[in-house]
Every structure is written in C-alpha cells, then in structure tokens.
Amino acid sequence: AQSVAQPEDQVNVAEGNPLTVKCTYSVSGNPYLFWYVQYPNRGLQFLLKYITGDNLVKGSYGFEAEFNKSQTSFHLKKPSALVSDSALYFCAVREGSARQLTFGSGTQLTVLP
C-alpha cells in the first residue's frame, strides 16, 4: 500500500528566507511523487513531480524538490520565500502499479513580511 506523511501542519518563514516543506512516503515499488499547492477557495495546482532521473526536480514559481530514496523523502524547497507563497501544500505519491494518487494531509505555509 502507498502512503505519504507531511509531519508539519504549519510552517512559518520570513520573507526572503529559504523554505522547506517536508514529505516522506512509503511504497512497495518505485515511487512517483508530486507536489501541489492550494490557495484559499481554489482547487489544487500542480507544482512539480519526480518520476525518474535527477534527484533534484525543478518546478513552477521557483520551487524545487529533492528526492532521497534512502530516507524515503521528497521535501519541497525554495531559496527565497515570498509572501505570495503562503498557501496549503500537498505532497502525493503513486506507486508503479497503482492508478490513483495518495495525498498527504497538507502543510500550511505562512510567509511573514
């Protein structure tokens, strides 16, 4: 069975500082990993994905994520946070044979001016 955990419900960071939103996963085969962002009263928007290849994945709005197989992690990062990055972030996983994604519980990111 596939599962994903986001250990932090809330992350606060000052504008201009680097940010990290954590995600760990569990699958029985190869993982396919995704990050989505949700703004208030909107649906989720795709940020980036890891399928195979380079462990550092670059996505939209300056976000990147690092896949670490030994630690079963896929943390979302950005070198310099913006107030407009404040939103709810979801990590999701799909293992090779599955047809659906499993989402984490979400992390609320607040960037303080």
Add this chain to the structure above:
Amino acid sequence: NAGVTQTPKFRVLKTGQSMTLLCAQDMNHEYMYWYRQDPGMGLRLIHYSVGEGTTAKGEVPDGYNVSRLKKQNFLLGLESAAPSQTSVYFCASSYFGSDRGNQPQHFGDGTRLSIL
C-alpha cells in the same frame, strides 16, 4: 479554456436528501476523479474513471455513486445525504499519456456541501 468546471459551488442539504454534483472538463482528458477534502485529512479519493463508461472505487466510496456517460463529464451522486458527507468536493482530470498516468491532475475549484 475553462479547464475543469464544477457545479454547483455551494449547496446545503437536509439529511436524507439526494443530489448530483457535476464536473465537466474541456481538455479531452481520459482520467477523471472525485475527491473529498476534510480538515487535517488531505484529499481522499471517492471514485475515479479511466475512460467513458468506466468507473472504479477509491478510498472512501461508501454513500456515493458516479457515472461517466460522456468523456468530458463525471457525475457524483449522493442518494441519501448524511451529516458525515459535509465536505468540500473536488473533481480532477488528467491526460493518460505515454508515461502511463504520471501526468498532473487538473482540479476544479470545488463544491462546498453542508448536510444538516
């Protein structure tokens, strides 16, 4: 290009009433999904469809039915609404693609449903 459109945006029902949530996509996507979002629980998959006329159960299918009579539409039905079904419902769609289902999902803006 509208993307994924959900109707209605808000609805209040009484226990035992029935209703249908409508989802339409104009991207010619093969896959469509219905999720519910509850505080602290992320998104949970209710039902999904890999093509016209085909549906499958997700993680939390009880109390819901779906139909996909046309490729662009995916309907979610509540036959007898219960307070536990109070939630925000999201529809999503994705292209199947040559990488076998790893295309991003595109989401609608949700239907906020309250069951009294």
